[in-house]
Amino acid sequence: MPVHEIRHPLIRHKLGLMRQATLSTKSFRELAQEIAALLTYEAAKDLPLEPAMVDGWAGPTQVERLAGKKITVVPILRAGIGMLDGVLSLIPGARVSVVGIARDEQTLQAQTYLERLVGELDQRQALIVDPMLATGGSMVATIDLLKQAGCKEIRALVLVAAPEGIARVTAAHPDVAIYTASVDDGLNEDGYIMPGLGDAGDRVFGTKQKGG
Ligand SMILES: O=P(O)(O)OC[C@H]1O[C@H](OP(=O)(O)OP(=O)(O)O)[C@H](O)[C@@H]1O
Ligand SMILES: O=c1cc[nH]c(=O)[nH]1
Numbered sequence: 001m002p003v004h005e006i007r008h009p010l011i012r013h014k015l016g017l018m019r020q021a022t023l024s025t026k027s028f029r030e031l032a033q034e035i036a037a038l039l040t041y042e043a044a045k046d047l048p049l050e051p052a053m054v055d056g057w058a059g060p061t062q063v064e065r066l067a068g069k070k071i072t073v074v075p076i077l078r079a080g081i082g083m084l085d086g087v088l089s090l091i092p093g094a095r096v097s098v099v100g101i102a103r104d105e106q107t108l109q110a111q112t113y114l115e116r117l118v119g120e121l122d123q124r125q126a127l128i129v130d131p132m133l134a135t136g137g138s139m140v141a142t143i144d145l146l147k148q149a150g151c152k153e154i155r156a157l158v159l160v161a162a163p164e165g166i167a168r169v170t171a172a173h174p175d176v177a178i179y180t181a182s183v184d185d186g187l188n189e190d191g192y193i194m195p196g197l198g199d200a201g202d203r204v205f206g207t208k209q210k211g212g
């Protein structure tokens with residue numbers, strides 16, 4: 001599946017604002033949700049439609065509506081929460097599956113600490129959201145557990161992706177499409193994306209900044 005780097009001017013502008021180290025937590029949060037909505041718009045452009053009839057102002061009118069495709073949004077805690085409302089602003093009826101994963105700061109290994117998935121995953125499309133795709137460990141772990149639960153159609157929405165993370169996800173799960181606002185240069189020696197956003201979880205939650 002291809003990687004979709006959405007180089008829309010609104011996304012480029014908003015991401016540029018997010019890269020400012022002095023940006024307030026409030027603005028960082030707002031921009032993360034706005035870009036998440038724009039990525040959702042792009043990722044949803046091939047959702048199936050079906051014809052329907054409504055009572056219009058001048059009588060019966062044929063319209064189109066989403067063909068009942070079930071969707072679950074899957075934020076990877078913590079930082080993925082920073083994109084959740086943006087996705088739900090466009091797909092308000094989506095069910096939410098939560099996955100908690102923390103990256104060990106020394107080994108960079110992804111460690112899963114929470115898994116609360118919705119039912120009927122074999123009939124749903126999953127939209128995983130996480131601001132950062134760095135080594136790809138957290139994303140691969142999330143896709144692994146969604147597939148183990150029966151999910152067959154999975155897309156990943158990330159604000160910033162490192163080429164290393166894209167390569168790892170694509171090698172492990174070639175069927176999963178990645179939508180991102182930017183493919184950045186790569187990882188530094190601490191596993192942070194460059195130029196990146198720093199620690200997205202800390203910036204969304206207003207906790208201590210650590211590196212990046
Ligand atoms: O691609 P990877 O190398 O796995 O790194 C990316 C992960 O790291 C960050 O989460 P973190 O572990 O810092 O947790 P947090 O969201 O709770 O801060 C980020 O939000 C991703 O989930
Ligand atoms: O650059 C990075 C890499 C992992 N997690 C982050 O929050 N930022």
Ligand SMILES: [Mg+2]
Pocket residue numbers: 079199200201202
């Ligand atoms: Mg973090």
